[in-house]
Amino acid sequence: MYPIHQVEAQADSLEQLGTKRKFWYTVxxxxxxxxxxxxxxGEDWAEKVVCELARLLGLPHVEYELAYFQSDKLRGVICPNMTPPPLSLVMGNQLLGILDDQYPQQVRKKFGIPKYTVDAxxxxxxxLKPPSPEYMENVPAGVKTALGVFSGYMMLDTLVANQDRHHENWAAVLxxxxxxxxTFxxxxxxARNLQDAERIDRLSTTNPQRTVAHFVGRAxxxxxxxxGDRPLPVLEVFRRFSAKVPxxxxxxxxxxNQLSVAQMDQILGQIPPDRMSIPTRAFTLELLRLNQIRLLEGYTP
Ligand SMILES: Nc1ncnc2c1ncn2[C@@H]1O[C@H](COP(=O)(O)OP(=O)(O)OP(=O)(O)O)[C@@H](O)[C@H]1O
Ligand SMILES: [Mg+2]
Structure with a gap:
């Protein structure tokens, strides 16, 4: 099982960006x-599982650990600050606003922005330069540019059905x-917020509109x-970035291609069962397996 870190320290500031409750503390x-x-x-197990997949793939990623705050009252995850002084974080929307003064970087809206395109x-x-060397240690030899690294983030997003890569969920370190x-x-x-009843139904149904395969295609x-005016499927975003850095x-x-279903299941098996139910584990493995197949369609070694 993954260890669960007990946070003893008190909060020293609240994080303003993002939608969920979170705070910074110092050790x-x-x-x-x-x-x-x-x-x-289920955001805690989802964060941890994706972190471990990113590690196996060699992607530069923030390290997340499962955590508790104040005994078992508040569950969550912890991660180290990726920008200790003198470093600072410049969010995607700020960067997009530098290149295009019409880009809506100031509005608090993060979704439904037609100017948020693959080309932009x-x-x-x-x-940008690629991430700093300590994050690049396990990156494949041929990956050398920030765009190339980001194409890997888009592959990860497709694998894990991350629909939340808005312009404040990637950044640059200055x-x-x-x-x-x-990636963070x-x-x-x-699909961490599905009800288990739906997961069980989708795993066992014979209705083609309800299957997990149908479900993953809709991310x-x-x-x-x-x-156009409809957001792109996650797989299509990966394909469009790939076309720029083949x-x-x-x-x-x-x-x-080297990642086995057994390795993915081993990650899921290390989430304590009180954070991830048996049907959730089965559904999540099927989602990962099917997305891996979708990504590798047409791939030749
Ligand atoms: N490891 C880190 N180091 C430095 N800053 C961070 C780190 N993790 C998060 N942040 C900052 O905190 C913000 C919120 O964190 P995060 O995006 O993880 O939370 P969230 O509430 O889940 O966000 P969202 O609303 O996008 O779902 C980030 O946009 C970033 O500015
Ligand atoms: Mg965020």
């Missing part, structure tokens, strides 16, 4: 963010250079096409 010299899971919607984000990424930040905030992935991103995207697919 020694290091600051950590506690992200609470208050509504029973790719242009921003073209100006120091003397400006680098793509490691995957708590909305893996939409926050990205808009240049030519060699790097293929290197990520090679990694994905």
């Amino acid at each position: 020694g010299e290091e600051r950590f963010l506690f992200k609470a899971e208050e509504r029973g919607t 984000v790719a242009t921003v990424l073209g100006m 120091a003397e250079t400006i680098r793509l930040a490691p 905030d995957h708590g909305s992935s893996l 939409l991103s926050e990205f808009y096409p240049e030519e 060699v790097e995207a293929k290197a990520w697919l090679t990694r994905l």
Whole structure:
């Protein structure tokens, strides 16, 4: 089982960005963010599972640990600050606003933004360096650019059905250079808020409209096409980024091809059962298995 970290320290500031309750605390010299899971919607296990998948794939990622605050009153996850001073975080919307003064970077709205396109984000990424070396240790040899690394984030989003990669859920780290930040905030992935009754039904149904295969095909991103007014499916976003960096995207697919269903199940099996039920584990494994197949369609080693 993954260990559950007991947060002893008191909050020293609340995080303003994002929608859910969270606070920063300090241990020694290091600051950590506690992200609470208050509504029973599974964001804690989803965050941890995606973190572990990112590790196996070699993606630059923020490290999340399962956690409790004040004995077992508040469940959640913790992660270290990725921008200790003198580093600072520049969010995707701020970067998009630098290139396009019409980009709605100030509105508090994060969803339904037609200017949030693959081309706009790719242009921003073209100006960033890849994440700093400590995050790049397990990246495939051919992946060298920020855009190439980000194509891996899009592969991850497709694998885990992350529909929440809005313009404040990726960022750059500013120091003397400006680098793509490691991937973070995957708590909305893996259909973690479905009811178990629906999971069981979808796993066992013979109705083609209810199957898990049908369900995974419907995952939409926050990205808009240049030519339309409906958000793109997550797989299509990966394909569009891949077309810009085919060699790097293929290197990520090679990694994905090496990931076995047994490895994915082993990750799920390490979530304590009081945080993830048996039907949730079975459904989540099927979702991952089917998304891996969808991503690898047409892939040749
Ligand atoms: N490890 C970290 N280091 C530094 N800043 C962070 C870190 N994790 C999160 N943040 C900051 O806190 C904000 C909120 O965190 P996060 O996106 O994980 O939470 P959330 O409430 O789930 O967000 P959302 O509303 O996008 O679902 C981020 O947009 C980022 O600015
Ligand atoms: Mg967020």
